Amino acid sequence: MQALEHLNAGAMLDTLVSVGAAFVLGSLIGLERQVRQRTAGLRTNTLVAVAAAAFVDLAQGLSGNDGAVRVVAYVVSGVGFLGAGAIMKEGVNVMGLNTAATLWGSAAVGACAGADRIGEALVAALFVIASNTLLRPVADRINRTPLQQAGEASYTVHVICSGDARAEVHDRVIAALDVQGHPVRDVEQRPFGPEEVEIQLTLYATSVAPAQLDSVLAEVQELPGVSHAFWGSGTQD
Numbered sequence: 001m002q003a004l005e006h007l008n009a010g011a012m013l014d015t016l017v018s019v020g021a022a023f024v025l026g027s028l029i030g031l032e033r034q035v036r037q038r039t040a041g042l043r044t045n046t047l048v049a050v051a052a053a054a055f056v057d058l059a060q061g062l063s064g065n066d067g068a069v070r071v072v073a074y075v076v077s078g079v080g081f082l083g084a085g086a087i088m089k090e091g092v093n094v095m096g097l098n099t100a101a102t103l104w105g106s107a108a109v110g111a112c113a114g115a116d117r118i119g120e121a122l123v124a125a126l127f128v129i130a131s132n133t134l135l136r137p138v139a140d141r142i143n144r145t146p147l148q149q150a151g152e153a154s155y156t157v158h159v160i161c162s163g164d165a166r167a168e169v170h171d172r173v174i175a176a177l178d179v180q181g182h183p184v185r186d187v188e189q190r191p192f193g194p195e196e197v198e199i200q201l202t203l204y205a206t207s208v209a210p211a212q213l214d215s216v217l218a219e220v221q222e223l224p225g226v227s228h229a230f231w232g233s234g235t236q237d
Contacts, residue, residue, distance in 0.1 A: 014116065015057050022053035022113035025125035026106050032132055033102060040099045048079060048103050049110035056114030072111050079107040102132060155182075157201040157217070157231045165225025166197045173201060173220050180212045196227065 026049025027042060034041035052075045059071035083100030105128035112121035157177065161169045166189065174184050185204045192198040217229040 011061060015054075015061075017118070018057045018113045018116060019050055019053045021118050021121055022049040022110040025109045025113065025121055026050060029102065029106050029109065029125055029128050029132075032129055033099070038099050038102075039096060040103055045103065045106040048082070048106040049113070052079070052107045052110030053114035056111050057116075060115060068115050072115070075107055075111055076104075079104050098132070102128060105131075155203040155213070155231060155233050157203065157213070158229070159199045159201070159220055159226060160192050160196055160228040161199065161223070162225040162227075163195060163197050165223070166199060169220070169223055169226055170199055172223055173199065173216075176216045176219055177201070177203070180216055182212070182216075 023046060026046040029049070030040075030042035030045030033045060055071050055075060056068050060068035083103045105124065109121045109125045109128065112118075112124055157173065159169060159173055170187070170189075174187075177184055182203050184201045186202040188200045188202075190198050190200070213231045217231060220226055220229040
């Protein structure tokens with residue numbers, strides 16, 4: 001008999017309007033997805049919106065706005081798990097992210113409708129649809145445009161010296177570069193011929209004045225045991 005006691009024409013009409021709005025707006029979102037033959041299409045997006053509206057409307061009817069707020073939080077997390085099921089990974093490619101985000105948008109539309117915020121639900125639905133339609137040509141155009149990246153400049157100093165002198169040369173070069181304001185980020189040493197060693201010093205990516213490096217290497221060239229000293233520049237990602 002409690003079911004009969006809970007029957008209320010006004011409450012039923014309110015629920016009908018809320019869930020009905022979620023049904024219509026969720027269908028509009030899902031229709032665009034269905035036309036594009038996406039995994040989550042017309043029925044899925046409609047069901048997500050309707051279910052979210054029904055949960056929020058029920059919570060609001062039982063315990064007011066506080067209950068509705070709590071249920072909205074659960075809807076957000078619950079639809080996140082549902083969207084995760086639409087995401088697939090094949091090698092380095094990840095597919096379904098847009099579908100998962102659209103499901104989240106449908107849930108937001110339904111939650112707004114269930115909370116009797118029909119205007120907000122309409123606005124949210126329009127922006128979800130616009131994101132999937134109006135932004136698509138922009139994204140496609142960007143994807144078709146060749147990517148030309150200008151990497152960050154990198155500078156390396158190369159010093160070739162005798163094996164016996166490499167320790168002193170190593171310290172003197174680092175000290176000379178530091179005086180000019182070019183601290184060394186990395187140092188590598190490798191054999192260069194039967195008796196010599198190449199010391200490669202990578203500088204931090206700062207603005208480097210060629211004249212300063214030339215003066216440093218002119219000093220290095222005069223060190224005992226040094227046969228060659230030069231520097232180069234390039235780009236790194």
